[in-house]
Amino acid sequence: MVSPQPTPQSAITTNPAIHGGEPILTGTATPVRAIAELWNQGMAAEEIPLHLPHLKLDQVFAALHYYLGHRDEIDKFILANRIPEDLVGKRFDPGTMKYS
Numbered sequence: 001m002v003s004p005q006p007t008p009q010s011a012i013t014t015n016p017a018i019h020g021g022e023p024i025l026t027g028t029a030t031p032v033r034a035i036a037e038l039w040n041q042g043m044a045a046e047e048i049p050l051h052l053p054h055l056k057l058d059q060v061f062a063a064l065h066y067y068l069g070h071r072d073e074i075d076k077f078i079l080a081n082r083i084p085e086d087l088v089g090k091r092f093d094p095g096t097m098k099y100s
Contacts, residue, residue, distance in 0.1 A: 032063045
């Protein structure tokens with residue numbers, strides 16, 4: 001018996017214990033923003049599972065479907081998780097609590 005394909009709505013969930021309740025792909029801890037960021041950088045949907053091999057293509061499309069329907073919400077998560085320009089390429093040393 002073939003299991004039914006998840007609908008875009010059932011493929012996305014939230015859990016306050018994972019990423020503070022940010023929308024994630026059901027059964028993973030992968031936030032929708034992670035897929036949206038790759039796609040916004042020009043990566044084709046079909047390429048994303050090559051970089052996130054725990055995901056299937058239907059999950060990527062579900063995440064993009066959700067993103068396009070909730071773009072303002074997800075873009076806020078993208079902005080909130082952006083690395084500040086002055087820290088890009090630097091390493092954090094927990095021993096000294098400094099970036100180098």
